Structures are given as C-alpha cells and as structure tokens.
Amino acid sequence: MTPQSLPPYGGAKRKLVLALDVGTTYSGISYCILDPGQVPEVKGVTKFPAQEHISGASKIPTVMYYDKDGVVRAAGAETLKDGMQDQAEDQGWTKSEWFKLHIQPKTGASKSIKANVPPLPPNKTVVQVLSDFLKYLYKCARSFIEETNINGEVLWRSLEDTTEYVISHPNGWEGYQQSQIKEAVFLANLVPDTTSGHKRIHFITEGEASLHFCIKGGLMSGASCVKAGEGVVVVDAGGGTIDISSYQVSEDGGKTQTFKEISIPTCHFLGSVFVSVNARVFLKKFLKDSLFSADIDHIVDRFDKATKLRFSDQTDVQYIKFGGIRDHDPSCQIRNGQLRLAGTDVAQFFKPSIQCIVKAVNVQQSTVKHVVLVGGFSASDWVYEKVREALKSRGLSVLRPDQYHVNKAVSNGAVYFYLENLVKIRIARFNYGYMYSQIYNPWLESHRSREHKAYIDPVDGEKTLDGRFSAIISKGTQVSKTTEFRGDVVRRISGSKHALAVLTSIWVYRGPAREHEWMDEDTENFSPLCRIEADLSRVTGPPTPKANGNGFYYAVQFEHILSFSATELQAQIAWKENGVEKRSPAKIVFDPNDAD
Structure with a gap:
C-alpha cells in the first residue's frame, strides 16, 4: 500500500508526539519527531525489554506481575520469559492482565462481562495499575528513541518536557473514563497536573485512530479508493473490544479527503x-x-x-x-x-464475535461500500474469511492490512490524528442537558400529574417541581470542532457571591427514546455526566432576601456553552454585561456514575 504524504510541520520548535495504545491483551507505541519545515515521519517502537531477539516487534503483552508489596516485578514481554510463571508462584507475585476492562463504563452490554475479567491486584486501583503500565511504556519509548537516534539522550532530554501524548481508547468510553486515564498519566509523571500539562494529553477513539491509519497508510488508495460520498466501516477488532465506526468521504472537492461520521460509533465486548x-x-x-x-x-x-x-x-x-x-x-x-x-x-x-461484526456492518447506511478490518483479532484468517463471505452478498469490499500493519493500526493512526485530523464532523452519542426546577402550574397536565412531588421552595416561597430535563445536545446531532451548543440557566445561590460555585450537573440520557422532558419518565436511563464549575462573581446581581427570612440569595442568569474539541467535551459560561457577551472558562468534573 502507498502511504499518503503529510504536510510539512509548521511549528517553530522541534516536538515529540508519543501515542500510547494500551490494549486489553497487547499494547503498542508509535511516535513522531516533528522538525520545523520537514514532512513528519511516523514510526513505531519495535524493540522492547525481553523481546530484543524479535526483529520488528510492534506489540507487547499488556501484563504485569506485582510482588507482595505492590511493586512491579515484570511487565510486557518480560512476563513471557522462561521460568517467569514458576518464579511468580515461588515469590507470591500477582499477575495483572485485562486490567483495561476495569475502566470501561459499567452500563449496557459491558455489565455482562464483569465475571470474566480477572480482578485487580490486592490494594491496587485501576488508575494505579494503568499508571504503572504507562510508566513502563514511557520507559520503553525513551530507551528506543535514545538508542535509535544520533545523540539520542540529548534529544530526549530536549523534548521530554514538551512531549504531546495521544492516548487511544474504545469507542464506548466517555468523559469519566478519560478522567481516569488522565489521573494515571499524572500519577505516572508523564505530564504535570497543571493547565499546561492537561493540554498535552489528547484522546482519540480506537475506531477513529484506525481510520486515520487506513487513510494515511494508503490502504484506501488506488483500486480500493473510497470516493467522495461513499462510506467506509472501520472494524477495530482487538483483544477485548470490537469497535465499529462508520464514515463518509466529504464531497467538498478539496485536495485532501476529509470524513464525517454517519452513524454513532459502537463498542462490543466480543474481542479475541x-x-x-x-x-x-x-x-x-x-x-x-x-x-x-x-x-x-x-x-x-x-x-x-x-x-x-x-x-x-x-x-x-x-x-x-x-x-x-x-x-x-x-x-x-x-x-x-x-x-x-x-x-x-x-x-x-468464534461465532458470537463474527456475528457481531456482520450484524453491525449490515445496519449501516447504503452509502457504505468498504469495510476495513484492523486490530489484532483481525489477523485471524478465520475471522477475516467469514466476515468477507457474509458481506459478499451486499457487494461490500472487505479490506485488511497485512498482520504486521494490523497490529500497529491504532498507535500509528493516533499520531496521524494529531498531525492531521481528517474527521471534521462527529455525531452526538446521547442526549446531553441539565435538570432544572419549575414553578408549579396547575394548568399543565404534566404538572398536575406530579403534584404529589411538588414542594414549597424556601428561597422564593413558590410551589415547585424538580426533575425537568432540558437537552443542550440531542442524540444524533452532527458536531464539528467549532460547533457550540447553548443552554439557558437561572440559578439562585446562597452565601458569598465571590465563592467558586458548582453551577449545575450535566446529565445524559442513554435510553431508546428520542427525548424525554421529565427524568421520572425513564429514570433508569438518566444519569449525571459531569459538574461544571466556574467563578460566578461577575454574573451575580444584588442580594435578595429569602422567602423564609433566613439570609439572602443571589440570582444569576447565564448560558452553558458546550463544545467538542476532537473527542473531548469542553465547557464555558456566557453572560451579558451592558448588552455585550462575556465568557469565562469552566472546569468539568466528571461523575463516576457508571462505576461500581
């Protein structure tokens, strides 16, 4: 396959981009050293401890052994050395594998796999285990880059404090899972827990990383080229998950192909x-x-x-x-x-996994003409042949890189994503919004049916109902990097106007219905996603006495502004001062509502 060229790096300083692909069973590392004015070259780490004898090895087992004190004694390919299992038994070491699956959301289909996931080591959280493995990958990357570049040690020291990290994760992971990964990154001391440190961490779904690999790696060029208006399904079949992502080539006529999502990405726990x-x-x-x-x-x-x-x-x-x-x-x-x-x-x-892939592809739009299988599980000839055979009747072209390239699709694709993000439009996975209270209105049937839930608000003395849902972003909405979604908010805050206020919780509705106006219409499928915090001191008006005479409150009126930068949620608040809109950044704190 003929790789597509990348544009020259336009930055003013040399920079290192490091992509860490922590898989359920195997992990890989790719990187790129960016030099101003030079065309970037994406490379993979192909030499690891205890695997030096294997030429071009691009993956290591996602496995560690811990001793009784919780110290890592072996990791990656080291865990496969002769006599390692006997040594572990003699020393009382604990094996940690498949730990990535402890991070997954505990909702939907993932609930059913819990019994099959090995437990974490004693007295270890999943963040601590992931942090230990990230430290190991960092060490492997550093050793490889130092050994394979002239003046490698000097080069590494000049780049390590500004290194950009791109971390891939399954399609089904959301903000809370990303926040756990960030904790692990900080704990591993890859970047500091500061504003500048946060900006050096970038997330990409495994499906989207695989798409970038396929495009820039040249898999969809030549005879198998995806034409404008056509769709492609990327099936990233890995150790733990099968990620299904569908895209359509933009019809804007530009020299560089760009893509948009045409269906909500899915994640199925039916990997190898x-x-x-x-x-x-x-x-x-x-x-x-x-x-x-x-x-x-x-x-x-x-x-x-x-x-x-x-x-x-x-x-x-x-x-x-x-x-x-x-x-x-x-x-x-x-x-x-x-x-x-x-x-x-x-x-x-193999049957459930193969059926899952075929079913997921068959429900895609008619514009889909190509299916690309990547990921370690796709290296199975049985999986590839059965999927190709089942989809042949639909006239779909089923493509697969060779086994070596299959294994590095996600890590290489993650670097390509950082260098040239080719997905310009994504689709909102769920309904996102906030809960608010309404003054009871006896003329509304929706209020009368909930009168037993009404109460007298001690702040303003009004008869009030809670649990009204207002969507800011609706499921299926097309989202670009520059698209902003707004929601009006009115809050009454007791206490000092200079306090850092928790504004509200952003809620998510994951149910089958298009939308619900009240949480009690489908309570099980509503859950808090995150809290948005910001300084409200510039927004508040004059103090108002509470209805019960017990102190004062401040009325504030503003807007939430939500936007997606690549695969991450960002938030601001906006308000008017003398008719002019003012903005302030807001901190997002994700709720572990989907944790055990």
Whole structure:
C-alpha cells in the first residue's frame, strides 16, 4: 500500500508526539519527531525489554506481575520469559492482565462481562495499575528513541518536557473514563497536573485512530479508493473490544479527503479474549470427568496462544498441545499431551464475535461500500474469511492490512490524528442537558400529574417541581470542532457571591427514546455526566432576601456553552454585561456514575 504524504510541520520548535495504545491483551507505541519545515515521519517502537531477539516487534503483552508489596516485578514481554510463571508462584507475585476492562463504563452490554475479567491486584486501583503500565511504556519509548537516534539522550532530554501524548481508547468510553486515564498519566509523571500539562494529553477513539491509519497508510488508495460520498466501516477488532465506526468521504472537492461520521460509533465486548472465554466454558464441561480437569487454566492458555491463532478451517481437526507424551485420556480425546477438538466446535467459539461484526456492518447506511478490518483479532484468517463471505452478498469490499500493519493500526493512526485530523464532523452519542426546577402550574397536565412531588421552595416561597430535563445536545446531532451548543440557566445561590460555585450537573440520557422532558419518565436511563464549575462573581446581581427570612440569595442568569474539541467535551459560561457577551472558562468534573 502507498502511504499518503503529510504536510510539512509548521511549528517553530522541534516536538515529540508519543501515542500510547494500551490494549486489553497487547499494547503498542508509535511516535513522531516533528522538525520545523520537514514532512513528519511516523514510526513505531519495535524493540522492547525481553523481546530484543524479535526483529520488528510492534506489540507487547499488556501484563504485569506485582510482588507482595505492590511493586512491579515484570511487565510486557518480560512476563513471557522462561521460568517467569514458576518464579511468580515461588515469590507470591500477582499477575495483572485485562486490567483495561476495569475502566470501561459499567452500563449496557459491558455489565455482562464483569465475571470474566480477572480482578485487580490486592490494594491496587485501576488508575494505579494503568499508571504503572504507562510508566513502563514511557520507559520503553525513551530507551528506543535514545538508542535509535544520533545523540539520542540529548534529544530526549530536549523534548521530554514538551512531549504531546495521544492516548487511544474504545469507542464506548466517555468523559469519566478519560478522567481516569488522565489521573494515571499524572500519577505516572508523564505530564504535570497543571493547565499546561492537561493540554498535552489528547484522546482519540480506537475506531477513529484506525481510520486515520487506513487513510494515511494508503490502504484506501488506488483500486480500493473510497470516493467522495461513499462510506467506509472501520472494524477495530482487538483483544477485548470490537469497535465499529462508520464514515463518509466529504464531497467538498478539496485536495485532501476529509470524513464525517454517519452513524454513532459502537463498542462490543466480543474481542479475541472472549473466544478464549467461550473455549473455557466448553472445555470445562468437556473435561469435567477427566484426570486433566485441574489443568483447565493451562489448556486454555495453550489454546489462546496457539490453536486460536492458527485456526482457519472448520473441516480440519484442531489440537491443543498442553502436556507430554505420557499424558493420555482417551475418554476426552487426549493423546500424547494433545487434546483433539472438532474444527466445528472451535468455530463456535468464534461465532458470537463474527456475528457481531456482520450484524453491525449490515445496519449501516447504503452509502457504505468498504469495510476495513484492523486490530489484532483481525489477523485471524478465520475471522477475516467469514466476515468477507457474509458481506459478499451486499457487494461490500472487505479490506485488511497485512498482520504486521494490523497490529500497529491504532498507535500509528493516533499520531496521524494529531498531525492531521481528517474527521471534521462527529455525531452526538446521547442526549446531553441539565435538570432544572419549575414553578408549579396547575394548568399543565404534566404538572398536575406530579403534584404529589411538588414542594414549597424556601428561597422564593413558590410551589415547585424538580426533575425537568432540558437537552443542550440531542442524540444524533452532527458536531464539528467549532460547533457550540447553548443552554439557558437561572440559578439562585446562597452565601458569598465571590465563592467558586458548582453551577449545575450535566446529565445524559442513554435510553431508546428520542427525548424525554421529565427524568421520572425513564429514570433508569438518566444519569449525571459531569459538574461544571466556574467563578460566578461577575454574573451575580444584588442580594435578595429569602422567602423564609433566613439570609439572602443571589440570582444569576447565564448560558452553558458546550463544545467538542476532537473527542473531548469542553465547557464555558456566557453572560451579558451592558448588552455585550462575556465568557469565562469552566472546569468539568466528571461523575463516576457508571462505576461500581
């Protein structure tokens, strides 16, 4: 494939961009050293500790071992060294894997996978574990860049305090998950927890990162070029999740293709680890009366590392080699340390994941002409062939990079995103707005039906109802970087007018309905997303006595202004002074409403 060129870097100073792709099972690092006036070159870290003998290795296991004091003793490829498992058992070390899945929202389909996710190490939070792994990736990146560049140590020292970090995450993650990642970044001392430090952290969904990889890597050029007006579905099939993202090429006629989302991105917890989960369920039942039932963990591990990877034909008998030549149990087809399985049984382990991909693609718009499979799970020939076969009837072109490029799609794409963001329009995932109170109006049916919930407000003495929802952004709305969404707010604040006030909570409605006016119409699907904080001292009017005579309050009237910069939510407040609009930045504090 022929890569598309990038424009020369227009900055005034040399800069390092570092993309960290922390996957469920494997992780990778890509980077770019930007020189003023030079065309950027995106590179991958291809040498890691304990993996020096593997030429061009672009991924390491997302695994760590902790000792009894909570200190990391091995990470990445180090965890695969000969004798490591025995050493861990002898020393009482704890293995930490799949920890990324502890960050995910605890809503929707993700609730069902909790039982299959290994627990975190004792006395460790997911932020602490992620921080430890980010430290390790940082160390690997530093060593590689120092070793592969002239005067590498001097180069690194000159760039480390201004390095820009691009961190990818699944499509389904939101502001709270991003705030957890930021905590881990600060804890790892990658950047300081300051305003300037926050600006050096950039987020990108794995689906969008994969799109940028496909575009800039040249996968959709030449005969498979995506033409103006056509759509493409990017399927990022990884270890834990399958991210589905759909885009359409802009028809503006520009020299550089730009894209817009044409459907809400989705995230499904049916990545490659769940093929192994299905295998475990089958084998546990299959071996329940066998002498080898106690070896189920080892057998599943061997399936995961060998049989699963090479499976490509359900008519072929499959073998899981887990023991020695003396290991036999004819009752469950074990001979010479190998467990024999029918290919049709192994195909069933993959079936839910393949069906998920096919179903997700089939519901996309008719403009979609191309499907691109990336991510480590897409390296499976069985997955690729079954998806291609199922989508052939729709006339869809199913593309896949070679295995090496599949594994670095997200990290490389994250750097391309930083250099040249080609997605100009995104779609709001849910309804976002705020809850407010209304003075009770007996002429309105919606009020009369809720009269039992009304109360007398101690501030103004009015009969009042809570729980009215006002949407600022509606689900499905097209959002660009420059689009602003406004919501009028009237608040009454007790206490000092100079206090830093919590203005209000931004709520999200995740339900199936287009919109609800009252929270009690679908309480289960409403939840607080974040709080917006700002200094209101310039907005408040004169003090007003409370209706109950107990002190004063200040009436404030302003607007929330919400905007999306790439994949992150930003907020401001606005008000009028002598007819002129004034603005002030607002701090967003995300609520852990979707945590355990």
